[in-house]
Amino acid sequence: MIMSIESKDRKINDTPGFDPARRSFLSAMAAAAGVTLAPGVILYGISKSTAVGAKAADAEVSSAVRWGMLIDLGRCDSGCDDCVNACSKENGLRGFGRPETDAQWIRKVEITNPQTGNSKSLPVMCQHCENPPCVDVCPTGASFKRADGIVLVNKHTCIGCRYCMMACPYKARSFVHETLEDQKPHAPRGKGTVESCTLCVHRIDDNRQPACVEACADTGGGAMLFGDLNDLDSEISKRVATYASQQIRADLGLNPGVRYRNL
Amino acid sequence: MKQITYSEIKGNNASFYALAAILGSVVLTALGCAFYMEHYGHYVTGMSNQIVWGTPHVFAIFLIVAASGALNVASIGSVFGKPVYKPLGRLSGLAAIALLVGGLVVLVLDLGRPDRLIVAMTHYNFKSIFAWNIFLYVGFMVIVAVYLWLQMERRMNRYVKTAALVAFLWRLILTTGTGSIFGFLVAREAYDSAIMAPLFVAMSFSFGLAVYILILLAVYRGSERDIGDVVMRKLSRLLGVFVAAVLYFTAVQHLANLYAAEHTGVERFILLDGGIYTVLFWAGQVVLGGLIPMILVFRPATADSNRNAILASILVIIGGFAQVYVIVIGGQAYPLDLFPGMEVSSSFYDGVVSGYAPSLPEVGLGLGGVALSGLIVLFGLKLLRFLPVSLANAAIDPHHKAVTDRP
Numbered sequence: 001m002i003m004s005i006e007s008k009d010r011k012i013n014d015t016p017g018f019d020p021a022r023r024s025f026l027s028a029m030a031a032a033a034g035v036t037l038a039p040g041v042i043l044y045g046i047s048k049s050t051a052v053g054a055k056a057a058d059a060e061v062s063s064a065v066r067w068g069m070l071i072d073l074g075r076c077d078s079g080c081d082d083c084v085n086a087c088s089k090e091n092g093l094r095g096f097g098r099p100e101t102d103a104q105w106i107r108k109v110e111i112t113n114p115q116t117g118n119s120k121s122l123p124v125m126c127q128h129c130e131n132p133p134c135v136d137v138c139p140t141g142a143s144f145k146r147a148d149g150i151v152l153v154n155k156h157t158c159i160g161c162r163y164c165m166m167a168c169p170y171k172a173r174s175f176v177h178e179t180l181e182d183q184k185p186h187a188p189r190g191k192g193t194v195e196s197c198t199l200c201v202h203r204i205d206d207n208r209q210p211a212c213v214e215a216c217a218d219t220g221g222g223a224m225l226f227g228d229l230n231d232l233d234s235e236i237s238k239r240v241a242t243y244a245s246q247q248i249r250a251d252l253g254l255n256p257g258v259r260y261r262n263l
Numbered sequence: 264m265k266q267i268t269y270s271e272i273k274g275n276n277a278s279f280y281a282l283a284a285i286l287g288s289v290v291l292t293a294l295g296c297a298f299y300m301e302h303y304g305h306y307v308t309g310m311s312n313q314i315v316w317g318t319p320h321v322f323a324i325f326l327i328v329a330a331s332g333a334l335n336v337a338s339i340g341s342v343f344g345k346p347v348y349k350p351l352g353r354l355s356g357l358a359a360i361a362l363l364v365g366g367l368v369v370l371v372l373d374l375g376r377p378d379r380l381i382v383a384m385t386h387y388n389f390k391s392i393f394a395w396n397i398f399l400y401v402g403f404m405v406i407v408a409v410y411l412w413l414q415m416e417r418r419m420n421r422y423v424k425t426a427a428l429v430a431f432l433w434r435l436i437l438t439t440g441t442g443s444i445f446g447f448l449v450a451r452e453a454y455d456s457a458i459m460a461p462l463f464v465a466m467s468f469s470f471g472l473a474v475y476i477l478i479l480l481a482v483y484r485g486s487e488r489d490i491g492d493v494v495m496r497k498l499s500r501l502l503g504v505f506v507a508a509v510l511y512f513t514a515v516q517h518l519a520n521l522y523a524a525e526h527t528g529v530e531r532f533i534l535l536d537g538g539i540y541t542v543l544f545w546a547g548q549v550v551l552g553g554l555i556p557m558i559l560v561f562r563p564a565t566a567d568s569n570r571n572a573i574l575a576s577i578l579v580i581i582g583g584f585a586q587v588y589v590i591v592i593g594g595q596a597y598p599l600d601l602f603p604g605m606e607v608s609s610s611f612y613d614g615v616v617s618g619y620a621p622s623l624p625e626v627g628l629g630l631g632g633v634a635l636s637g638l639i640v641l642f643g644l645k646l647l648r649f650l651p652v653s654l655a656n657a658a659i660d661p662h663h664k665a666v667t668d669r670p
Contacts (some may be wrong), residue, residue, distance in 0.1 A: 023565075050642030099610065100311035101617075109609040111602050124601070133449065139393035140386040157382050160375015162315040163393050171599050173609060175375060176313050177302035191304050192375030248601055252449060 011248040013044075026132035059184060063147040066130075067199060068229035068257035069213065070236050070245060071122060075223035078121035081108050086215030090200060103174035103189075106212055121211065122263070123186055123224075126172040126197035127248065134164035135175065143194075149257050150199045151228075154176075158193040169249050172196045174220070191246030199257075222251065229257065265350060265358035265431055267350045268413075268652045272486040274645035279485075283641055286634040293631015296624035297372035303377065308625050312551060314595045319373035324365030325587045326636060327400070331434035332471015332505075333358040334407065338434075339403060341414075341427030345502070347497060347659055349545065350651040351479070352427075356411040357643045358478055360404055360473075360637075361432075365636030367400060380564055390612030392443045399437040406430050415648065438467040445590065453530040453594030458519070462512040466583065469505035473579035475504065476572055478640060481556035482650065491656030492567055499572035503560035506579060509586075510553045531618070532597045543585040552582005559642075592619055 076199075085094065087106045102193040106125035112118065128151045133152065134143045142158035147150050153164075165173045173196040180189055186202035187193055200210035207213075209226050216224040227236030245259040273279075296647065298307055310317040315331035322553075337355035371377050387394045410426040413419045442463030444664035445454040476498050483490040505605060520526040533544055535564070558565070565571045596617045601607065607614030 096306070100304055100612070101306040103312070104611045107611040107613075109607060109611075109613050111600070113604075124613075124666065135388075136390050136445070137393060138388055139391045139397065141388035142383055142386075157379075157386050158376070159379045159383050161383075161393065162375070163391075163444075165312070166448055166451050166595070169599060170601060171313075172614065174304065175315060177306035177311075194375070194474050209370070210388075224641065236491040249450070251412040 035214075056063035063148040064230060065147075066149040066257060067128070067204060068149070068227065068230040068236060068259065069210075070225040070227075070259045070261060071198075072223045073120050073122050073260060073262040074224070075221035076121050076197075077125070077221055078108075078110060078119065079201075080216045080220050082218075082220040083123050083212035084108060086211040087197070089213035090184070090203075091187040091198075092182065095242070096178060101175075101177040103176060103195060105174065105195070107142065109249050120263070122260060124172070124248070125167075125171060125212075125258070126199070127170050127254070127258040128197075129197060129257070132250075132254065133167040137163045137167040141164065146201070148204075150202065150204070151196075151202050152198055153194055153196065155188055155193055155195075160192040160194065162194060166241055168196075169252055169254070223225075267649035269353065269650060270639040270645065270652050271648055272482070272644045272650060273287055274641075277640070278622065279645075282485075284637065286638045288642065289514075289634035290631050290638065291370075293369075293634070294467065294629045296627035297377070299391075300373070300628070301377065302626050305508070305669070307622065308665065309618070309620045309622040310625075311617065314592060314613050314619040315652040316591055316595065318374075318592075318621040318625035319369050319447075319628050321587050322442065323366045323370040323585065324591060325584055326362045326369065326518060326632055328438060328467045328472045329583070330359050330362035330366060331438045331441075332401065332467035333362055333429070333475045334430060335468055335473055336429040337410070338427060341423050342431045343374050345658065347494065350654060350659055351494070353411060353414055353649040354482070355475060355480060356407050356414070357640055357649050358413075358475055359407050361521060361636040361639035361643065362471075362474065363400060364639060365632040365634075368635055372628055373625075375413075392440060392447050394436075396440045397515075399440045403430075403433055403437050404431050413509075434467070435464060437524050438464045445594070450599060451594060452526055452600065453533070453590070456516065458512060458516045458517070462509070462516060465505065465512050465538050466586065467509040469502065469509045469579055470583040472498065472502050472505055473576040473583070477580075478577040480569065480573060482640075482644060483654065486644075486650070488650070488656035489653045489658070490569075491654060491659065494654050494658045494659060495569050496567055497571050502572075502575060502579065503557050504554050506553055510549070510576075511602060513548070513557055513586075527598050527651075528600070533593055537596075537616075540589050540596065543563050544551070547585025548582045548589065551578050552580075552585060556582070586653035595619075 025258050063180045067243065074179055084104075090098040090101050091105065093105060095105055108121055109124050110119060110121050132143070132145055134153050135145050137143075139161060140159055140224040142154040142156075143151070143164050144154060160175065162175055165175060173194050175194050176189055176191045179191050183189055187198065198209075201211075205211055213224040216222060223238065225236050227234040229237055229240065231237055239261075240259060243261055245261050247254075247256050247259055248263075308317060334355055336348055337352035337359075339345050340350075340352045369379055374380075385395075385398060389395070406426070407430055410423070410430045413423045413426050439460040442460035446457055446459035448454040476495075479498075480490065480495075517530060520530045533540055535541060537544075558580045559575040559578075560566055561573045596619060598607075598612070598614050598616060601613065
């Protein structure tokens, strides 16, 4: 009896770097090997579904989870950009001294109410929308949303048309305008493609918090809370249920995964 | 109506080769520009993370929009059965394909990864209007090619009307798709409107016909064939109607936006204090590309002169480029409104009007698309029988002859 690898691996196509052609080739090879070389051998799938938040490296991403963030502006200082620096360090983002074309995955925005003069400071990054316009408009499907709500760009199929940058209401995406060197292995980037905050997907898959959240807690004001919006017992869900929170451009109906308090 | 005789152009004199050489060198320069941009990365252009679509898109969109409009003349002849336009149909189809190819080449060479064109051809997200446009463009070329063949192959002439109808409907859908690339951008205040689709359809009629008139006159003068004032008068009046349609849709677009308080900011930017964009809108699109061409083609004193038809067409093209520039670049320059009613600032240019100046490689690439379209028309005319031997009044309109022969 031959058991297809594919049956145990169904939702992996939601992961970055997934290549359907490669998978079908491997499946075919496995099946062929089973038939011709060792009839009767059972190929066991090796992935197992594991508990949310402690996902094995090869386990499928589950839509039971919706990763999100709650950022409390009451704790976010105007002069603090620890989250921005942590992001740059974690993902190997380096400026070229050309602010108009340098990539920014997360930025601090200062907002002032012209009537009252009241000012606030907040970090803005990819809002990881439930209905992301960047994913809708991408011609090749390179912009995609993972089952757990993280919006990513497949670097292998992005053709650099930049339509997603036109469509994103949050100005969250950057285009790589030059040749890059010394990239971080866990955060691959590519000249001529579009990129944005990955919510530190490599850390999340490793059961760690995004770099910005960690830095904010360590040296910043502790304004950022990361967690599973679908888990009613998670701290983020409890706070979202207890206190008023806001979404940027809520009128667009995109239901972003990043929420703000005291906005 | 008389039997129309078509023939190739000779294309063996010095001026033909000189023109081909000039166009060819512009195309080669454009390839050099594209290579330069791809090699160093887009930072060498005027584009940035704020203005992500620059001058190449202005050229590409103008050419693509004009491509579908260049087919007007063929449609009027075959779909709407106007005999005077029928001899002009073949050139119309050729111009449509040439302009579309020129525009698409610019678009592809401006991609961050033009080497991944094959990815764009094999991976589709059918929710994306961009992906739909890929089908619409390729389909347009195939349909127009078949339409041309049916016109040229005498045995197949009876199918011309059906093909013409398909081509006409397809080009309407195509330009609707191109306009919707902007119309579907819900977050950008300058776009996000269903009127972008009919506006682009009207723009295509106008730009396409203006380009067609110039090609027609250039080709007839260059190949020393007769062209009468009947054809030119009809074409230039039609151009005037299309120009009026563009102005109408533009007026409706801005009036509707002005009525909504949330859009007064972007309207003020385009119409009043947007610097270069305001100048291009009023002086370029409205006056040079709209009002003056209409006066030229409708005022009895100037309406019947070929020279004024040429002038009107050139002005419509200049106005068209200005309009596309205002739509594409001006629409991006105006900042996204993340926090309505608030003053905003950041290191990522939030809340400020973004600067943009076209760079030489961008302009070079765009001009290359225009030159490529010209080369395709030039060699198309040399290779196949696109051109009627004569478009003199008598050749296309027997009634005209009857009138002028009256003692």
